[in-house]
Amino acid sequence: MAEQTLTQFTDKILLEKTFSCAVCEKLLTLPIVLVEDVGNVCNNCCKERDLKGLQNVKLEMILKELKIPCKFQATGCKERIIFSSLKEHETNCKFHEKPCLLSHAGCEWKGVQSDFRSHFNECHSEHVITNSQSFFVIDVNINEETNVTKLLKGKQECIIIIKKDLEDLLHTICDVKNTECNYDCIIKHLGQSSNCVETKCKVSSFSNMHTTRINLSALQQMTEATNVVTLQIKMSTYNESTEFDEKVLQYFECPVCKMLMKPPIYQCKFGHSFCSNCRPKLEKCPNCRALFGTTRNYSLEGLTAGISYSCMYHHLGCEDTLLAHESDKHEAVCPFKPYPCPLDDCSFKGTHSNIGKHLDENHKDKVIAADFFKTTVEFRLEQMMDFYNFHQKFYIVFDENIFRLSFKRNSDYSFWAVEVLRKKEEDDVFIYEIGIIDMRKPDRRLIRCDVCFTDTNSEELFKKCILFPNNILASYACNGMFTYYCQIRKRQ
Known part of the structure; x- marks a missing residue:
């Protein structure tokens, strides 16, 4: 009852503006100065107008005892805060209305934090990047007046703002869902060299953003960046179990390759342990x-059954943790596993998800974005000796799987082989079908099927592939040309 009476009293005197500044009419701030012929004036107005008076100590004492409603009451805040904590609360209040972070691009929206996510998703979808692994890549042109704003949707949802400011590149990153944040963000800056500049920053709240500065000159010198800097952004969470795993796993680190040891684990006669990959390369510990024997560290191997290993590609963004017997299968198809471009003269490296995009954007003349490819090639039996070293390669990308079709011919035979370069699912098996079409009678076809190759060298490839004798193909040729197709399907 007393609490209710105090609340009613507070509301009444606030309504009567007893605690309002006589000049700016806002809630008084300390110290309160009683100015003759003016009234009670806040500290800010006294300084701005150079007003003199007496400190109203008694009014200050009463004000300090009151719980004041947040000024964002109208937008949903129901908190009443003791006066001494009011300023801090209102600074971080989630009901504080703010303009859209793309207001510089013309957006006029203004609202509270809880509505910001839905607004950004609906009105600025082109600025949203989604990755369930909380790993994001953004290219920034540092020769322009940079102002990049992206919503990063993963296990958390964060806004990142990247600006160029004189000699620095500024990063501001904040969580748009949580008012209190307890995780970090690692940002790697890459240019044309293999070096990178890495910075670790605490993710701030949406209502209390802070900025990290990176010197542009040093960044360009370290990474050999010219126009574009690539940012690799990795969110991470912290908990006690993660800390425990990290402390235990340090004892499973191979002293040679620094990778985590999994069964079988070998040891020298004095107990120094090594992984199965490094052991054959070592003559002595x-x-x-x-000297080494064949001794295994069975005790250490037994402990691996209860240890969760981070994926070997965790430094590239993978957050999966797996038991030892599960990790090899996962790492074979991990979405963060780096792959080189399959074209021999290209140095690009990328993940499973972007290697296909790279092929499509940079090697269009060699890429077929479908599971069916049909083409017509020159064929003259009397000229086969001229094509002894004739060899064509095409790349087929569909359903996130990447294949290489090789077509070769010599004086006697024509050969077709299809290799699986990248699989979305490790257990998938693919069949390729080669069909020779008589274009004078399209229903007349010569068809053979076989299983797509994996990890086969070029010498073995054409010993086991589909082939047709050239003298048979001659009967399907029309005006010195013949048509073939290649179709790929998953074996059920």
């Missing part, structure tokens, strides 16, 4: 110079 690099720690104590003792």
